[in-house]
Amino acid sequence: MQPSRLAVLGAGHVGPVIARLAIKAGYPVAIATSGDPESLALITELMIPGAQPRWARDAVAEADIVVLALPLHRLGEIDPGLLNGKLVADAMNYWPAAEGVIEAFSRGGSSEIVARRLAGSTVVKALNHIGYHELEDRARPAGAPDRRAAAVAGDDHAAVATIARLVDGIGYDPVRLESLRAGRAIEPGGPVFGAVLPLDEFERAVRVGARSLA
């Protein structure tokens, strides 16, 4: 089986880190911003070797998995039709304390709202709760004694399984949460946001967080 092709949308703090980790894990990766791929040429050459800078439209068209790594308030600039039928990993956060209030995201889980906006896509929440520096520093191969956990939340089990393989591949023990709603436990302000925990501690913390949301 060919490895899934990734399109990473966003080349700020988070996008290049996810792209590098995915390339290391053997995934073909295209990366795109809202603009011309030419403006990404130097960044990809020096910081994400192996990634293809593309127009967003082209990167998405050829991808099996689309990773959203753009600021949440810019989601509206993406045509939802572009993502129809795609498996979307939402690595964005609604984080009012750090990035300001966005009225449309002020109630409910952010990935649930993203999923409603991208109604033609299958949305999974992942790779949002570990800081972008740490995401790279703390990645470890399967079986490493100091490997940490990362959550994958979604309503579609096959989609969650695919993204769990990605998370495992880039260096974290995947913890599957049974719904996008359950993914609220890994959002800013929740018990595991910003923490980088081993599997057992992570599962315990997320369960406590989920209870407080119930």
Next chain:
Amino acid sequence: MTYTFGLDTFGDRNADADGKPLSHAQTIRNVAEEGVFAEQAGVDFFGIGEHHTEYFPMPAGDVVLAAIAARTERIRLGSAVTVLSSDDPVRVYQRYATLNAISGGRAEVILGRGSSIESFPLFGYDLADYEELFEEKATLFAELVKGGPVTWTGKTRAPLIGQDVVPHTESGPFPVWIGVGGNPQSVIRAARLGFSLALAIIGGPPARFAAYSQLFQRALEKFGHPPLPVMVHSPGHVAATDEQAKAEFWPRWRDIITLVAPERGFAIPTEESFDAETGPDGALYVGSPETVAQKIATNLRVLGASRFDLKYGMPGLTHEQLMTNIELYGGQVIPRVRDLLS
């Protein structure tokens, strides 16, 4: 390569020897004393970062820098950083051009945001507009520092048409840096505008920033600019021994990071994470003069940087501890780094 060494402060609120916080006013007076003492100790640059909090009561650092300028002759003085997005670029230019006049050409500006955001609600800006605000205002600032009449239009302030902005500088543009925390597109922007690059490294292995430094030089070439310097800005604390420096700094670091972690997404520090950050592969420069000097020399080499700014102090440290830090940094760390790099 010519190396320069600075000290940066956020106006970290001092405590007395019993741990009782000093007043904001006394902390500000102490910062002025520290700036004057930095020159006597042999430091090349003294920077004050804009903050608006109870524990960093330092919203008008340029006023303090002017006080330091009046009492010094050689040390360069600047912001570290100016939160340009929530300020008016014309006013920022005017304040630092005035500082440049008062100090006889010793002003610098570092533009950025740090990870602090409290100025946005304070001045009525929406954080969601951060990117557009910074892009437009940095572009205007690049025009302003060139001198001469400025023509500019944008969405974030009133247009300028052939506007002469005073005071004029005596000897051309003062140095301007852009502080970058980890966004490669910010590196490209600094190069496009012809500003120098300040890498703010506050966690994790500094070596990972080497790629940003290369990206900056390649981007400067692409935009037709000459090579420009790269600065490393990192927190730390120097005392007589490693043990003393860590014992003084750790509780203060733990408390402040724990306080700001929720809004900045930092992990809560543990003694284990602190040991890693103060070790050879971490971002904190905490230790004896020899330990700190070795680490600075190594990282300047690895990162292709010619300037190091130690962000000294932390809320809750005493003025006396900070004066000792400054004395050791200027008197021992800087000469030792120069030796190691020569």
